[in-house]
Amino acid sequence: MMRKYPMKWILVLMCLSITAVVILQGIWLMDSYAVSKEKKQADIKKLLDVALIERDRQLADTVRILMQKVVRNKNDFGFRIFDFTKGIQIGFNNGIDNSYAMYDATSRDTLAIHKDPHVFFVRKMSDLTFSELKPLYSATIGINSYPDGSPEKAAQMKLTYFFHSIQDTTYLANAVIRTFADAGQSFIGKVRWYKDLSDIYTKKVVQPPPIKKKSAASREVFGVIPGSDDKQSLGYKLDLLQSYIDSLNVSKDSVFVSKPILNDINDVLRGEVPTVLLSVKTPYTAIGRQMLTGILGSVIALLFVGMCMWVMYNTIVKQKQLAEIKDDFISNISHELKTPITTAQAAVQGLKFVDLNQNPGKTSIYLRTATSEIQRLSLMVDQILNVSLYENGGFQLNPEGFDFKTMLNSIADSQQLRKEKQISVSVRYEAETDVFADKLHMQNVVVNLIDNAIKYSADAVSIAINCRNVANGIQVSVMDNGIGIPAEFRGFIFDKFFRVPDLNGHRIKGYGLGLSYVKAIIEKHGGSIGLGRCGESGTEFIFTLPESL
Ligand code: ADP
Numbered sequence: 001m002m003r004k005y006p007m008k009w010i011l012v013l014m015c016l017s018i019t020a021v022v023i024l025q026g027i028w029l030m031d032s033y034a035v036s037k038e039k040k041q042a043d044i045k046k047l048l049d050v051a052l053i054e055r056d057r058q059l060a061d062t063v064r065i066l067m068q069k070v071v072r073n074k075n076d077f078g079f080r081i082f083d084f085t086k087g088i089q090i091g092f093n094n095g096i097d098n099s100y101a102m103y104d105a106t107s108r109d110t111l112a113i114h115k116d117p118h119v120f121f122v123r124k125m126s127d128l129t130f131s132e133l134k135p136l137y138s139a140t141i142g143i144n145s146y147p148d149g150s151p152e153k154a155a156q157m158k159l160t161y162f163f164h165s166i167q168d169t170t171y172l173a174n175a176v177i178r179t180f181a182d183a184g185q186s187f188i189g190k191v192r193w194y195k196d197l198s199d200i201y202t203k204k205v206v207q208p209p210p211i212k213k214k215s216a217a218s219r220e221v222f223g224v225i226p227g228s229d230d231k232q233s234l235g236y237k238l239d240l241l242q243s244y245i246d247s248l249n250v251s252k253d254s255v256f257v258s259k260p261i262l263n264d265i266n267d268v269l270r271g272e273v274p275t276v277l278l279s280v281k282t283p284y285t286a287i288g289r290q291m292l293t294g295i296l297g298s299v300i301a302l303l304f305v306g307m308c309m310w311v312m313y314n315t316i317v318k319q320k321q322l323a324e325i326k327d328d329f330i331s332n333i334s335h336e337l338k339t340p341i342t343t344a345q346a347a348v349q350g351l352k353f354v355d356l357n358q359n360p361g362k363t364s365i366y367l368r369t370a371t372s373e374i375q376r377l378s379l380m381v382d383q384i385l386n387v388s389l390y391e392n393g394g395f396q397l398n399p400e401g402f403d404f405k406t407m408l409n410s411i412a413d414s415q416q417l418r419k420e421k422q423i424s425v426s427v428r429y430e431a432e433t434d435v436f437a438d439k440l441h442m443q444n445v446v447v448n449l450i451d452n453a454i455k456y457s458a459d460a461v462s463i464a465i466n467c468r469n470v471a472n473g474i475q476v477s478v479m480d481n482g483i484g485i486p487a488e489f490r491g492f493i494f495d496k497f498f499r500v501p502d503l504n505g506h507r508i509k510g511y512g513l514g515l516s517y518v519k520a521i522i523e524k525h526g527g528s529i530g531l532g533r534c535g536e537s538g539t540e541f542i543f544t545l546p547e548s549l
Helices: 004-070 110-115 117-127 130-140 151-164 169-182 197-202 234-247 284-352 360-391 404-416 439-455 514-524
Strands: 078-084 087-093 098-104 188-193 219-225 255-260 275-280 399-402 422-429 435-438 460-470 473-479 528-535 538-546
Touching (some): 004 151, 004 275, 004 284, 284 360, 404 422, 439 473, 514 538
Antiparallel strands (some): 087 098, 219 275, 460 473, 473 538
């Protein structure tokens, strides 16, 4: 019988290694999730940045066109140029009001200003960004007053209105939607903005109705935060922005980008400096979908590894059992073979010392003993040699119709005559059909079952044979009052060489071939055999035989 502990440990080790693989896979999946998430967020950040640049461009274009309408010739404004530490300051004057713009000498076209400031100004308008146009805007608004109803007045009004409505989120929404659509992303947009910074503190949120777009992998929130005091540093402004973001009830995993849209070249915020804030919720479903193949692959691979391990474990268990069964068989068979050989040897030895003519009686006893022992030996060898033949079905049946009831009764009668135990065999025959089978093999089957019943019972053996008709054949049950078969071994008793381990230490002879022979014969007849009731009070074998072969 197999030793339990080593196998148990192999199983424990297998389970541990599978668990380790599962944990490692889990860690790997979590890592790759984090990487995918970071990548997705970086992509979204890039898109949002693009959206902001696009918005700047849109605004710059609009402002440029409007300003070109207002500033049409050099008489529309006066200007002065001052030195300042980093470059020059251009002042514009309409006689009532002063405005100025600063340009860094290292990066600006200062020479052009000296030659013709108007040309410079107009050229600047055609290639400056929106934030660069801002000082020019502040210089031009209100420089000249145009007559009411004139196209200049209309353009000036439009320019003023345009800057005052800088928080108009439609521009921004359009820029974001277009950028996302171009990148193949979709979303539901929501616009937030604050009238001025003091509203951020008091959390007075003015919330326009949400803008909806088809299909929503994520939810976007974007807003424009107007600036307030131009003396505030950018750092201070960013802190303010952060506290604003914190106050938003937006998932912590949202991606934010922000940009003050009107800070000047020195990053000093001047006048009303609105800040654009865009935020997009991380699209988890999209990340999940991206990872699905990896997750499925891992699960399938794990299942596969688990299955392989299980098959390996079972094979090892089976091999181990087979090795133990083989050992058992060899020790059984050597014992079984040795007995008749020794007896025959003794008989032949005896013959040496007997005068054949003087003592014919003794001589014939010795001869009979030797012959019967050699016959027994030969029978055993035959059985062993035939067993694989029976198992593989490579033998022929010689079926005939015969009276099964008579056969059962005569076997029962002869078995009851056996002297080693007190044996009673009862036969109840209720079947009405004839049996068409190989008589000799069927006889062996029944004798084998009765022989086992006697072997594996106490001294008073009671065997009940029942035979009845079932659909398309007969069913025979052989029930004894013996020691039974422990549940854990019931699945193996029909295996070649298998013997239930002798737990009580009673040495019952046998080499585990009887039941495998019985099964082979029954199956060759197209029938089946199995255990019926089986417990401490006895064992029942039930086999069925079809009516015809
Ligand atoms: P053997 O009897 O030579 O060992 P078998 O193939 O006939 O081999 O039986 C296999 C095993 O099944 C036996 O070793 C025995 O433990 C068990 N067995 C068979 N028949 C019975 C029975 N009637 N009662 C209890 N155990 C049985």
